[in-house]
Amino acid sequence: MSSKSSLLKVILLGDGGVGKSSLMNRYVTNKFDSHLFHTIGVEFLNKDLEVDGRTVTLQIWDTAGQERFRSLRTPFYRGSDCCLLTFSVDDGQSFRNLANWKKEFVYYADVKDPDTFPFVVLGNKVDVSERQVSREEALQWCRDNGDYAYYETSAKDATNVSAAFEEAVRRVLATEDRAEHLIPTDTVNLHRKPRTGAPCC
């Protein structure tokens, strides 16, 4: 399928318990449940939205965060248009693990050019008073890694959640617009196996 399709796949990655499912649920259903089950396996939700006059369907993928589940999580990375690297501002370790998450994503998503791939960084749980990660630290990491957009969010009180997802969409669309001037997006990569949705049976 061409990446020009209006369906955009974004994937939430980050340590267990940083609030990936809560962010997804807040954004799609505008609800928050502090007692939500931790995710086992992989789930996704769709949401239609309009960004700068363009209507897109955002398909948000949510995964189990524990290291152990890597082999069952990574097959779903392929075809992602954007990756939301998520940590919790009250958990320094989850912030320090961002680099690992990025590495894992780049490797398994088969990202051709990691330098231009749209990552967005979310520092969740800003409603919590005991911070372990400062805004400056996080911004610095984003600058060092390739000018990623950074959003401090709270799934609990809905702070910045929509803004973060909308930014993800903008970044994807911007990347595609740039790519359109360079190469046709419908080029078939002969080295990859045909994917779902190929016209052949």
Added chain:
Amino acid sequence: MAATTPPKVIFEHEGVFIHSNTEELEDQDSLISGYLRIVDKDGETVVEYKPLEDTVDPSNMLCACKDSSSVVEWTQRPHRTVDQQLSYETEWDMVNAVSFKRKAHTNGEGGSNHLNERNKGAFSFNVADLRSVTVKCEGWSYLIFCLKDDTTLPAIHFHQGGSQAFLDGLRKSVQLTESPDDENILLVGAYSKAFSQSFENLLDDTNYGLVQKFKKDPYTTTLGGFSKVTNYFFDAFRPSESECQQRPVEEMADILGELIPGLEINQQEEPGFEVITRVDLGTRPEVQRREPVMMEDWAKHQDSEGRVSNVPHLKHLIFKGGLCHAVRKDAWKFLLDYYPWDSTHEERKNLQKRKTDEYFRMKLQWKSVSEEQEKRNSRLRDYKSLIEKDVNRTDRTNKFYEGLDNPGLILLHDILMTYCMYDFDLGYVQGMSDLLSPILYVMENEVDAFWCFVSFMDQMHENFEEQMQGMKTQLIQLSTLLRLLDLAFWNYLEAQDSGYLYFCFRWLLIRFKRELHFQDVLRLWEVMWTGLPCHNFHLLVCCAILDSEKQKIMDRHYGFNEILKHINELSMKLDIEEILIKSEAIYMQIKNCKDLPNSVSDILGLNAVTNDSTLETSEYGVLESPQSSPRPAHRQDQAYSNGHGLLQEASHNRCKVAFIS
């Protein structure tokens, strides 16, 4: 021992079509729908196409003969002749009275001879006679087979997908390489079977077909056999060319491996993708559930000293009806092997005392780790941090765990932390809190809950290990069962890239904990813990749920994402009694099947002589089978009886891979 082995369907796909108007039959403008099968008959691999309407009448079928010099027509004959031994019977649905009659065939009229018009185009040929396969695509894929005698068979159109799976199936028998002149043409190379087989198969006495053939026709068989041996050595010593040829058997394993990194499939044995004979499962029997076991029933099964008597009968009752809640606290300890069934009150009291000491000794270990120590122990720190997070996210709507300072939460936390000390290598893995929560809820006691949880974890351990081998094995086993139960559905899933059943991951990892209402989880688990009626009953539970959903999935043409979403959203919408009835019915259906593939009997443990009889005999109080759980690790080439006089050949599948064909 039977002289010949029954034909085995390596691949079958319903819903392929011949366009009659594109062939000579221009007066008919219709699609002829049919089956395409790859059949293994005494080591010969035969591709067959049969129109759907024609499946019960093979008498008109044409077969290209092995040496391509003639076409053999099927006719009804009272007795077998030597003639037939040279050919390949495709008798999955036939009686023995069918035989072959040779019929002259000239190359000039080849095409139409292979297409029997009267019979709307049934044909079959030996893959050894296949020269090339042309793969074309016009919105759907179609294949054109060209035989070595220049016969071109009518195009087979895959309007419902499956061409790739067919080619994969074909690759198990032959090498297919893209033609240098035309990328649409796959040229058929030498037999690749020899490659994947070890030398021992050369001498393996599973080659009864060959022995039998030799008796009937020593000359042809010997020459044929020698030519294959030549091929074998030729292939074996040809250097790199064979390596760069297309992957045959390994194809499926590769696809799986690609989707689930780290997944290693033993490609010699192809556990998930070994041949499954197309089996007629017969009708699914009616199954009745019973009332739960009440306190009185439970008490009746204990003698004055507290030993539980007539355990098989009791287990059978629990399997059929579950337990009423009041019995659970006691009964689960036995079902989970915390208490031995034959222990007395006194012995259990001592056991509990010992286990209490042991528990608190381990609990003290993590309790006494200072903050400073913890800073230097990243693994413990990680376990602890995740346990704290997950305890707050486990069954919080359940009364036992709701609210802020519920003692249930502290117990859940402490038991999981202590389990890390009990098994530090495994530590805490997400999903474990789901497995503990119902047990703690029933036990209402920290120590008992811990030890029952330990027993449950013993069963589930592999699922949580680093490589998650347990999960991979189960997904492959489930796939094997699904293919037996409904090949068309499995093909559909595979066509949607969902053949590796990822969407069942949560079901299997935490045994339906998130799929069912809390009380129903208790029911399902106690039923499962009886170990009845077979091994891996939970996989039949998966099959039962999928059986109820498959029509919807196929009718609505769900793709990869929709299937995952649909299955995820079944959560809390499932009816446990309905599922248990269907699961047991599927078990009965499989058990009653006479030609069960060994792969399936292995998964369900139906080969163990005594195992299967437990359910029936338990009604009469016969002692429990001494070998109720483990599957035979290495099975010999000998026949097993499943206790019903049904003999199953352990070497069944090996025959198919025997290289001399």
